[in-house]
Amino acid sequence: GAVVSQHPSWVICKSGTSVKIECRSLDFQATTMFWYRQFPKQSLMLMATSNEGSKATYEQGVEKDKFLINHASLTLSTLTVTSAHPEDSSFYICSAHQSLFSDYGYTFGSGTRLTVV
Amino acid sequence: AQTVTQSQPEMSVQEAETVTLSCTYDTSENNYYLFWYKQPPSRQMILVIRQEAYKQQNATENRFSVNFQKAAKSFSLKISDSQLGDTAMYFCAFMIPNRDDKIIFGKGTRLHILP
Numbered sequence: 552g553a554v555v556s557q558h559p560s561w562v563i564c565k566s567g568t569s570v571k572i573e574c575r576s577l578d579f580q581a582t583t584m585f586w587y588r589q590f591p592k593q594s595l596m597l598m599a600t601s602n603e604g605s606k607a608t609y610e611q612g613v614e615k616d617k618f619l620i621n622h623a624s625l626t627l628s629t630l631t632v633t634s635a636h637p638e639d640s641s642f643y644i645c646s647a648h649q650s651l652f653s654d655y656g657y658t659f660g661s662g663t664r665l666t667v668v
Numbered sequence: 669a670q671t672v673t674q675s676q677p678e679m680s681v682q683e684a685e686t687v688t689l690s691c692t693y694d695t696s697e698n699n700y701y702l703f704w705y706k707q708p709p710s711r712q713m714i715l716v717i718r719q720e721a722y723k724q725q726n727a728t729e730n731r732f733s734v735n736f737q738k739a740a741k742s743f744s745l746k747i748s749d750s751q752l753g754d755t756a757m758y759f760c761a762f763m764i765p766n767r768d769d770k771i772i773f774g775k776g777t778r779l780h781i782l783p
Contacts, residue, residue: 585770594759594775595713600768608768642711648769657771659713 553579555647557660564635564667572630572663574645579658580625581647586618589642589662601628635667670695672762672774680780681750688735689745689777691760702736702743703761703771708753716758719743747779755781 554577564570574584583602587595599615601607601622609615617639619631628647632639645660671694681687693702704716719727719736726734731748747754760774 583769589711592778594773597770597772600770644711644713646713646771657715662711 553577553647553649553656553658555581555645555658555660557645557663559663560661561664562666564665566636566667567634569631569633570635570665572632572643572645572665574628574630574647574660576626576647576649576658579647579649581628581649581658582625583648584620584622584628585646585648585657586620586628586630587644587646589644591642595644598630632665635665637667640665640667670697670700670762670764670772672760672772674760674774674777676777677775678778678780680782682782683750683752685750686746686748687750687779689747689758689760689779691743691745691774693741693743693760693762695741695762695764697764699765701763701765702734703763704732704734704743704745705759705761705773706754706756707759707776708756713759717745750781752781752783755779 556575558573586598589595598613599607599609601620603622603625607620622628644662647658673692700721702719706714706716717727717729717732733746735744757776759776761771763771
């Protein structure tokens with residue numbers, strides 16, 4: 552089945568530094584990638600939607616200059632948390648979607664736990 | 669705006685029992701998809717079951733079935749013969765196709781299967 556590889560699975564960084572999270576669709580082309588943030592014991596909150604080759608669409612309240620999303624190819628999307636602060640600590644999950652799938656399949660990455668110290 | 673409501677934050681049932689998780693949603697659209705996702709302690713999101721709004725027949729996947737009531741905007745998940753491995757967070761979710769295709773999740777229900 553479809554697989555999305557998300558790396559790193561966890562990362563600890565110092566306040567003020569930037570962190571990049573990668574999501575790769577391994578056996579299909581993801582025309583759309585969704586990025587979610589999940590706080591402990593809470594639901595997934597959609598941060599942004601990215602389509603290959605175009606600028607990401609951010610949800611209301613999400614700082615686009617802080618959370619940089621690049622979707623340069625049909626198999627790779629990246630989320631960069633710039634100038635990270637402790638309040639950015641969270642679990643980040645990507646989800647790849649291929650609109651040509653007849654069953655509207657979404658494949659999720661395994662998530663990245665970010666801790667900013 | 670579309671919303672998804674899960675009114676049961678947490679539930680516990682004995683192994684082998686049947687449990688029903690409730691979900692209601694609000695939309696003015698006529699064509700949409702509904703999902704139930706499972707998130708075990710590993711935090712990997714796993715699709716449990718999917719329902720297309722235009723289909724009247726309730727979706728089933730082995731021990732998992734839904735009760736889709738379109739007029740009432742209700743989409744409950746029934747887990748039969750529950751197993752210890754069913755312990756997880758369960759999220760009800762909603763998507764409108766051919767628009768932005770983004771999935772909107774409910775707040776989740778934490779399900780504990782007790783031995």
